[in-house]
Amino acid sequence: MNMPFISIIVPVYKVEQYLHNCLNSVLAQSYTNWELILVDDGSPDSCGTICDEYAQKDNRIKVIHKENGGLSSARNAGLDVMTGEFVSFLDSDDFWHSDYLKILMGYFNTGDVDIAQCDFVRGVETVFPTFSLESSCMVYTNHSIFTSEAAKIIMWGKVYRADFFQDIRMPEGVINEDDWTTWKLYYQAKKITVTNRPLYYYTYNSSSIMGINKKKPNLSYFGAYEERINYFRKNREKDLVDVSHMQLCKSLILLYANDMLTNEQREEIRKRFRESWKEITNSPMVSFKLKLIFGVFNLCPTIMAKIISILR
Structure with a gap:
């Protein structure tokens, strides 16, 4: 061998x-x-x-x-x-x-x-x-x-x-x-x-x-997604741009369920989510099920966060 x-x-x-x-x-x-x-x-x-x-x-x-x-x-x-x-x-x-x-x-x-x-x-x-x-x-x-x-x-x-x-x-x-x-x-x-x-x-x-991060949420990884999205956009990888926005949205919903978030962090998460969700609302890369979840979170983030907490 x-x-x-x-x-x-x-x-x-x-x-x-x-x-x-x-x-x-x-x-x-x-x-x-x-x-x-x-x-x-x-x-x-x-x-x-x-x-x-x-x-x-x-x-x-x-x-x-x-x-x-x-x-x-x-x-x-x-x-x-x-x-x-x-x-x-x-x-x-x-x-x-x-x-x-x-x-x-x-x-x-x-x-x-x-x-x-x-x-x-x-x-x-x-x-x-x-x-x-x-x-x-x-x-x-x-x-x-x-x-x-x-x-x-x-x-x-x-x-x-x-x-x-x-x-x-x-x-x-x-x-x-x-x-x-x-x-x-x-x-x-x-x-x-x-x-x-x-x-x-x-x-x-x-x-x-x-x-430690489960107790002390850190939002610095947002920059990693920005870098990734910008890179794929520059290389005209539209599917990968949409997938990156989708994965960021999923991570933001999970993060929002963390009880240790400050009010400022929650507002930042909602802001980031709205920006990405707007980009992929009509994307074929996002399943109907995810679009439904994203739509509910966009309107009622607290309710969706509680559901996520229960499911987890």
């Missing part, structure tokens, strides 16, 4: 209770031709020491110790030193199925695939659960990935060709950095292979960025 070399980048910060399980899941991979780049982002706990201990046991593991700069800064530091032909990201409080690399790397042997993506499961377990679902695999272009339901804005759960990052880095100093980056990687790809197999375990960690 052809086994190209892959770089695995793990940003590490204040996750000492999860880190062993994360790193052990990499060491347990059935695919063995890899380097593991651990980026200790100035973690104040024992994470730095744990990283060094693993590096002493396996020469495939490299450790970078740096001042705290945030998730994007840590990932970028790993990208700057990687040597693999491919690259994958793993958050340090999460872990992989033992065949994560074997399955995803296998798709690159079937043609000119640029990105391989899997599904994920979330929870608080430390052992990967067993699934009996019938696995399937779909292939998308850099256009159809956006117009389907397959696109996932998260950086992890994918294997990328490393040369995709020659001109792309994650923006530093912002929250929701994945929103600014993943769409660029999708659009750069000629072919994206997506499997429904859950091979990535997302650990619910209340102290993580994702957990």
Whole structure:
């Protein structure tokens, strides 16, 4: 079997209770031709020491110790030193199925695939659960990935060709950095292979960025959608402009259901929603069901937010 070399980048910060399980899941991979780049982002706990201990046991593991700069800064530091032909990201409080690399790397042997993506499961377990679902695999272009339901804005759960990052880095100093980056990687790809197999375990960690954001809403990701919409408009990708507006509308409705929003934030959400909804009211890219939901939210945002909260 052809086994190209892959770089695995793990940003590490204040996750000492999860880190062993994360790193052990990499060491347990059935695919063995890899380097593991651990980026200790100035973690104040024992994470730095744990990283060094693993590096002493396996020469495939490299450790970078740096001042705290945030998730994007840590990932970028790993990208700057990687040597693999491919690259994958793993958050340090999460872990992989033992065949994560074997399955995803296998798709690159079937043609000119640029990105391989899997599904994920979330929870608080430390052992990967067993699934009996019938696995399937779909292939998308850099256009159809956006117009389907397959696109996932998260950086992890994918294997990328490393040369995709020659001109792309994650923006530093912002929250929701994945929103600014993943769409660029999708659009750069000629072919994206997506499997429904859950091979990535997302650990619910209340102290993580994702957990914190549920308590302290941050609206900075609006800028990522503006950048994306403007880019697609400039490239005359009308369908992708409409899909981007649609996805922004969906995210705004979900965000509006957050009880921690300020009145100013709620007004900003309504304003953004009205602007995007106006753009796609008659778009064929938006289903009748979504148009109905968007229309109700536009008229009665509080009622729709309560319905969303109940459904969630």
